[in-house]
Amino acid sequence: MAGWGVSEQSWRKGPWSPEEDKLLTQYVRLHGEGRWSCVARSSGLNRSGKSCRLRWVNYLRPGLKRGHITPQEEGFIIELHALWGNKWSTIARYLPGRTDNEIKNYWRTHFKKRGNSGKPCDKQEKNKNLRQKQQNQEEENGSSNSMQEDIMTDENIFDPTDKKQETVIPYPTLDNQFLPMMFQDITPWTSDCIAVDDYLWEGSLWNLDI
DNA sequence: AAATACTGCAACCGCGTTGTA
DNA sequence: CTACAACGCGGTTGCAGTATT
Numbered sequence: 001m002a003g004w005g006v007s008e009q010s011w012r013k014g015p016w017s018p019e020e021d022k023l024l025t026q027y028v029r030l031h032g033e034g035r036w037s038c039v040a041r042s043s044g045l046n047r048s049g050k051s052c053r054l055r056w057v058n059y060l061r062p063g064l065k066r067g068h069i070t071p072q073e074e075g076f077i078i079e080l081h082a083l084w085g086n087k088w089s090t091i092a093r094y095l096p097g098r099t100d101n102e103i104k105n106y107w108r109t110h111f112k113k114r115g116n117s118g119k120p121c122d123k124q125e126k127n128k129n130l131r132q133k134q135q136n137q138e139e140e141n142g143s144s145n146s147m148q149e150d151i152m153t154d155e156n157i158f159d160p161t162d163k164k165q166e167t168v169i170p171y172p173t174l175d176n177q178f179l180p181m182m183f184q185d186i187t188p189w190t191s192d193c194i195a196v197d198d199y200l201w202e203g204s205l206w207n208l209d210i
Numbered sequence: 211a212a213a214t215a216c217t218g219c220a221a222c223c224g225c226g227t228t229g230t231a
Numbered sequence: 232c233t234a235c236a237a238c239g240c241g242g243t244t245g246c247a248g249t250a251t252t
Contacts, residue, residue, distance in 0.1 A: 015220070015246095037237065049237075054221065057239095089240060100240075105219055 011040070011048040016055055020045055024052055025060050058099045065097035069106050077103055078111070 016024075027043035033056065036049035045052060058064075069077070073095055080091040088100035088107075095103065 013222070035237085048222095050223090050239095051221075053238075058220075086241065101220080104241075109218055 011051065012046040013051070016047075016059075020047065021055070021060055024055060028056055028060070054101075058101045063097055064099065069098070069102075073098065074106075074110075077107060081107060081111075 023043050023045050024039070024047075027039055027045075031039070031042075036053040038049075039045070039052045040047055040049040043052070047055075076095055077091060080094055084090050086104075088104045092098055092100040092103050
């Protein structure tokens with residue numbers, strides 16, 4: 001499968017220029033989303049349909065939040081990831097204004113490094129502590145055994161992508177009422193996920209916080 | 211001040227799914 | 232029913248900016 005007409009033409013790749021953004025935005029405003037291969041051909045952009053769609057969805061689409069993930073959103077991400085795993089697009093549906101790509105990146109950079117404590121793992125802080133310990137050990141003429149233990153502990157940080165550890169769920173589950181609380185915060189959603197989906201995609205929530 | 215390591219994010223790639231002729 | 236194109240998703244990569252040594 002060639003996919004999106006990628007094979008027959010050498011499309012432009014790399015970062016989008018403001019001019020390209022403008023062209024794409026104008027085209028989508030005029031013709032609407034979808035038919036991305038047509039967008040690629042008709043808009044004057046020398047970009048693949050795939051690339052156009054990605055740029056629109058992740059960057060140009062109206063209603064996108066640009067900025068830091070709030071603690072509340074972080075809570076959502078944790079909880080929803082515990083529910084669905086790496087279903088980033090599904091998770092993104094429950095975070096208005098956030099894209100799957102954004103959530104995915106956020107997860108990888110912030111949570112992948114977390115230990116079982118569920119607290120952020122500051123690598124540099126850890127290294128500092130490790131060095132401090134090492135110094136203390138050396139000063140106290142301690143054996144290398146405990147040091148080795150520290151290092152082992154360091155490497156045992158939970159990694160959701162590590163299949164060997166996939167049975168370990170370091171996050172709060174639905175049982176502890178975390179998720180219902182968060183849902184209440186945002187909107188009186190029903191427990192019916194399909195209904196929620198519909199509600200979101202009707203555009204109702206895209207207008208929040210804008 | 212320079213070199214190196216780390217972080218965050220935008221964008222690409224490959225593959226599975228869906229729609230249509 | 233089949234083949235093909237369009238689409239969407241998750242994983243991965245590349246790079247610029249920042250922090251640390």
